[in-house]
Amino acid sequence: MDVLWHRTWPEIAELHVFDPEGDVLLIFERFQEDDLEEPAPPEETPPLSADVPDWPEPDLGPPEAAPPLSADTPDWLEAGPESVREESQAETTRAMDGLTNPETSPSTCSARRKSKSRVEEVQMRVSSRHLILASPTFRTCLGSDIYPEGRTLQSEGHVVIPLHDEDPDAMIILLDIIHGLSSKVPRRVDLNMLSKITIAVNHRHMHEAVGIWSDTWIENLKRDEGLPSSYTPDAVLSWLFIFWVFREAEGFRNMSEMLERESDDNLEGEVETTFIGPHIPASIIRNIQEHRIDLIESMIAVIHDLITKYSGPDILCDHGSGFSCDANFLGSLLKASAIIGIWPRPKDPYPGIKSKMLGSQIREMGVLDDCKRSGWGYHNSGGCHEIKALAKASMNSLEDDITGLRLTSFLPIASEKGKKDKNKGRNWEQISEVVF
DSSP: OOTTSOTTSOOOOEEEESOTTOSEEEEEEEEEEEEEEOOOOOOOOOOOOTTSOOOOOOOOOSOOOOOOOOTTSOGGGGGOOHHHHHHHHHHHHHHHHTSOOTTTOOOOSSOOEEEEEEEEEEEEEEOHHHHHHHOHHHHHHHSSSSSHHHHHHHHHSOEEEEOTTSOHHHHHHHHHHHTTOGGGSOSOOOHHHHHHHHHHHHHHTOTTTTHHHHHHHHHHHHHHHOOOSSOOHHHHHHHHHHHHHTTOHHHHHHHHHHHHHHOOTTHHHHHHHSSSGGGSOHHHHHHHHHHHHHHHHHHHHHHHHHHHHHHSSSOOOOSSOTHHHHHHHHHHHHHHHHHTTOSSOOOTTOTTOOHHHHHHHHHTOOOOOGGGGGTOSTTSTTSSOOHHHHHHHHHHHHHHTOOOOOGGGGSOOOOGGGOOBTTTBOOTTTTOOOOO
């Protein structure tokens, strides 16, 4: 073992050295999925042919009886023969290994592949000085005697910190950055890796340390793969979180606007089931859902106001058809509204309704009246009803008001000189609670 490897540190596993004289050993876990192929059943032994001699079985005589136990024999031997205990122990061991369980194992009639999760330990030797400079959470943990890790570092001169919740591959990239190993830092990462890096940056508050690198990764990924043009949970939620963490106001606004237009009432459920979702602040998702509900409510109100208007006693058509024109129009409006699911009026949070789709459906509603026969009516811009033009204008106006969320409304408020300001909330130092 390396003489510089502290004797109290665990044996070397997969090791990444960022500082050969580093005084901190970070321990991570990498989960691997191994493919295991179940063995095929043994081939059946072909029957003996008539030409093969039938050798007689040897006469071994009667089995010898086991000698009786003497009075000096310990009581624990009376439980049964040794072979029985060994066989039972072997069965138990195999069951604990997860390889064989006689009662629960599936049939091995055919060879097939299974997946088994394997955990690998990943060690990273780093400098506490670099960690403290790059991350407020590490500064709080290691730069004082508040936490056990800091006290151990001060008294022993080195410390081991398990970080089993962090992704090791993302941390390798970040530790290369903060230790000045720029040649090892990739210029391009895919969306999955960028999401993992973003989670670690947000957790450890390493925004300043990776500033120029995050700009490079984002721009290259946008150039190589482009931003999502329609809502898919994994992609849009990942970009929403990335833009929020790295303070990209325009990207954050665009992704939140897409969610307001194209998500439905199941948004919170989709957030919970995606990889990145649990890291997105609940206030962001809540505001997106509220904006979606407000937009749908306003769209539905346009049609229901028309229904209320034409349900009244006044005759609104003044082109000769009068009552029958109003009645045809109202009936077709109710029917068209029922077809697209807004009659009877649905309730908040409008299950299954997406505002973008609803706006298109309202624009294309087929409504009839008697005025069409004389050149007026719903489908003509100069008619007395002009309902289609009114619906289109209303939908356009409502959708123009949806501009996404403002990034500045969802950022931590930093007070001057890192001191607590009760009127401004918590600053970066105060939200840097250490969780190891």
